[in-house]
Amino acid sequence: MQNIVNFIKQTFKTNEFIPLHEPRFIGNEKKYLNDCIDSTFVSSVGKYVDTFEKEFAKTVGSKYAIATVNGTAALHISLILANVKTDNEVITQPLTFIATCNAISYIGAKPIFVDVDLDTMGLSPDSLKNFLEQNCEIINNQCVNKTTKKLIKACIPMHTFGHPCRIEEIKNICDIWNITLVEDGAESLGSFYKHKHTGTFGKIGAFSFNGNKIITSGGGGVIVTDDEVLAKRAKHITTTAKIPHPYEYVHDEIAYNYRLPNINAALLVAQLEQLEKFLALKRDLAVKYEEFFTSNKIDFITEPKDSKSNYWLQAVLLEDLKQKDEFLEFTNKNGVMTRPIWKLMNELEMYKDCQKADLKNAKYLEERVVNIPSSVIL
Ligand SMILES: *Cc1c(COP(=O)(O)O)cnc(C)c1O
Numbered sequence: 509m510q511n512i513v514n515f516i517k518q519t520f521k522t523n524e525f526i527p528l529h530e531p532r533f534i535g536n537e538k539k540y541l542n543d544c545i546d547s548t549f550v551s552s553v554g555k556y557v558d559t560f561e562k563e564f565a566k567t568v569g570s571k572y573a574i575a576t577v578n579g580t581a582a583l584h585i586s587l588i589l590a591n592v593k594t595d596n597e598v599i600t601q602p603l604t605f606i607a608t609c610n611a612i613s614y615i616g617a618k619p620i621f622v623d624v625d626l627d628t629m630g631l632s633p634d635s636l637k638n639f640l641e642q643n644c645e646i647i648n649n650q651c652v653n654k655t656t657k658k659l660i661k662a663c664i665p666m667h668t669f670g671h672p673c674r675i676e677e678i679k680n681i682c683d684i685w686n687i688t689l690v691e692d693g694a695e696s697l698g699s700f701y702k703h704k705h706t707g708t709f710g711k712i713g714a715f716s717f718n719g720n721k722i723i724t725s726g727g728g729g730v731i732v733t734d735d736e737v738l739a740k741r742a743k744h745i746t747t748t749a750k751i752p753h754p755y756e757y758v759h760d761e762i763a764y765n766y767r768l769p770n771i772n773a774a775l776l777v778a779q780l781e782q783l784e785k786f787l788a789l790k791r792d793l794a795v796k797y798e799e800f801f802t803s804n805k806i807d808f809i810t811e812p813k814d815s816k817s818n819y820w821l822q823a824v825l826l827e828d829l830k831q832k833d834e835f836l837e838f839t840n841k842n843g844v845m846t847r848p849i850w851k852l853m854n855e856l857e858m859y860k861d862c863q864k865a866d867l868k869n870a871k872y873l874e875e876r877v878v879n880i881p882s883s884v885i886l
Pocket of ligand 1: 604605608692695716718729
């Protein structure tokens, strides 16, 4: 274990504490922030939100992008756009950050958990197909869960740590079953599946710019879609559903204050300019890690086939629970921050009674996967 700590300290060129993921502000961040402050437009109006939305849409290859206050809000609105209502059901993976399930719960809908693939750590199309065939039927063009008699309206796969899941197959299955595909791309900015950007396969995609993500605005998120009607509706309900008027306050439905402040957008525009550089440096780090861990007989997780990963959070797959615990204990005690993958959603108190498929791959990964320092090294 000491050799692992030594290698990571050498790689990050420091003897001090090494965090899991730090942001890097090495471009126009201060310039744009100053400009934003000088203009006094720090809040709901300003050019940086528009610039960011345009540039982000271009980056991922979607027609529209709508900035939001964080990634959870982006997911919440995405599910509203997907027409998910109270008492509907939404299929997702148990191995994800809590935000995915929170967004489902905000609507009053219930998650159903299907398994992940071992190599992608993302939702498994095989498990999804099995679940639907065994538990569901199409009635009046809608997918009905035969056990609960409820409608399954949406499916949210997540691209774990930036590694794309088998999204094309998932999309085909969702199409057959009339389920709207919403992608949780929070971790996968800069990741592609068969040369198409993650988050753009579904009808709607959501991304996050929380402090630990590949680019950050402190907090922030974005919704992407190719559908003009949905894009307009997303803007409308994230900005209190206010009808444009020179001075009157007229709102035409109950909506949300989920807009991204201009000051956060200013930071984000500068961050987005550096995405290519961050991606290249993360890939360099992954190459170094892979070489080192392979020669030490530890499984380093690399991008799955047919995909290009952003390597947002680097990860190793340890042999068993015991080795995982030893690894976490030793590294954290010795100044190298490491973290286990999430506890499975279906094991949390709020979701323990949700319907689920056989989750053996998710369980296997939960017991073995550990994230290691992943910041961009300058
Ligand atoms: C970060 C993240 C989100 C969104 O988080 P926010 O902190 O609300 O921006 C959603 N899903 C996943 C999988 C995430 O990692």
